Amino acid sequence: MVIGVPKEIKNNENRVALTPAGVTELRKYGHAVYIQATAGVGSGFEDEEYAAAGATILSTIEEVYAIADMIVKVKEPIAQEYKLIKENQLLFTYFHFASSEELTHAMIQQKAVCLAYETVEKTDRSLPLLIPMSEVAGRMAVQEGAKYLEKPLKGRGILLGGVPGVKPARVLVLGGGIVGTQAAKMAAGLGAHVTIMDVNLTRLRYLSDIMPENVDTMMSNEYNIRAEIKQSDLIIGAVLIPGAKAPHLITxxxxxxxxxxxxxxxxxxDQGGCIETCTPTTHENPTFIIDGVVHYCVANMPGAVPYTSTVALTNATLPYVLQLANKGWQQACRDNEELLKGLNVVNGKVVYNGVAEAWELPLTPVSDVLRKVIAV
Structure with missing residues (x-):
């Protein structure tokens, strides 16, 4: 198979979808890999390293899309990429369709095969390609939150961990999944007083057992949220419904x-936000203020630490990339239920329920689409 890796062009996105080590593995199986020039520089990987691993370096993004059977990316295509995508071309990346109607319709129009990292799902319902970036984002949420609590950045002027004789900041974490757990650990490690909320009592029991003494658990509901936000200095939204819009817990x-x-x-x-007033921002202009409250809403937070993020992400994605390349996407999805759940849009049809519901589009059963494609 011919695999293309374009340079990410989303604002301040420095990650890359494949490392030189990944190129080496793909070349072992005889696949051709084309990398856009300087695609890996932001993550610390030079063109020479890719070439040494067996990749061909192409000068432009147009060349990469034109030659590839499968495009491997980090972030969803943006408007200037839409027309580069070919019918039947496989795109393997984060899409988050439920947060962008424009992107959804563009991929339908291009009749691409869109396999989304964020909905690849194991039998235990874990999301193996979302976990690495959730771990990074959860830890970064506290790092960024602590920074914006500083007075010159319009925050309350409070040190997260306090000092002897001065109480630490109070941190509220909404959601006890991967992001929330990592955020709570980081905030607690810095000495803050942390409350983590979730709707799953079993999860709260688990978190209560593993978290340090300065972390409290609480059932998530509107009454409790309204009470806690009055005394919280930093609030982290960490709610995820796979492939669907996040609910607005803070209105x-x-x-x-x-x-x-x-x-x-x-x-x-990047899934619509769990705070009603949050809209996506960039690393270039990360915050805005409403009613005196500082909003940090960067949609690609891990892009600020690209080396860590790229290596963590490709550790998780490469086994799936190899399956798709070795078998073709149809056979790989038939053989692996995890990949099958990653299909969101196929040849102009929406095949993932969360996307169809988000934009009131007709849903085609993924099994039907697979049968039709294989029969052609």
Missing amino acids: RDMLKLMRSGTVLVDVAV
């Missing part, structure tokens, strides 16, 4: 309950 009217300089970090913003 516009709740901002009035918060103290001026409170910081909100919505890690779920």
Whole structure:
């Protein structure tokens, strides 16, 4: 198979979808790999390293899309890439369709095969290609939140961990999954007083057992959220519903309950956000203020630490890339239920329920699409 890796062109996105080590593995199986020039530089990988591993370096993004059977990326295609995508071309990347109607319709129109990292799902319902970036984003949420609590950045002017004689900051984490767990660990490690909320009592019992003494668990509901936000300095939104929009746990009217300089970090913003007033921002302009509350809503947070993020992500994606390349996407999805669940849009048809519901589009059963494609 011919595999193409374009350079990411989303604002301040420095990750790359394949490392030189990944190229080496693909070349072992006889696959051709084409990398756009300087695609890996932001993550610390030079063109020479890719060439030494057996990749061919192409000058432009147009060349990469034109030659490849499968495009492997990190972030969803943006508008200037839409027309480069060919009918039946396989795209393997983060899509988050439920947060972008424009992207959804563009991929339908291009009749691409869109296999989304974020909906590849194991039998235990874990999301193996979302976990690495969730771990990074959860830890970064606290790092960024602590920074924006500083007064010059319009925060409350409070040190997350406090000092002897001064109470630490209070951190509220909404969601006890991978992001929330990592955020709570980081905040607790810095000495903050942390409350983590979730709707799953079994998960809360687990978190209560593993978390340090300065972390409390609490059932997530509107009453408890309204009570906690009044005294919280940093609030981290860490809610995920795979492939669907995140629910708004903090609504516009709740901002009035918060103290001026409170910081909100919505890690779920790439799935629509769990804070109503959050809209996607960039690393270049990461924050905005509403009612005195600082909103940090960068949709590609791990892009700020590209070396760590790239290696962590490719550790998880490469086995799936190899399956897709070795077998072709149809056979790979028939053989592996995890990959099958990653299919979102196939040849102009929406095959993932969360995407169909988000934009009120007709849903085609993925098994039907697979049968039709294989029969052609």
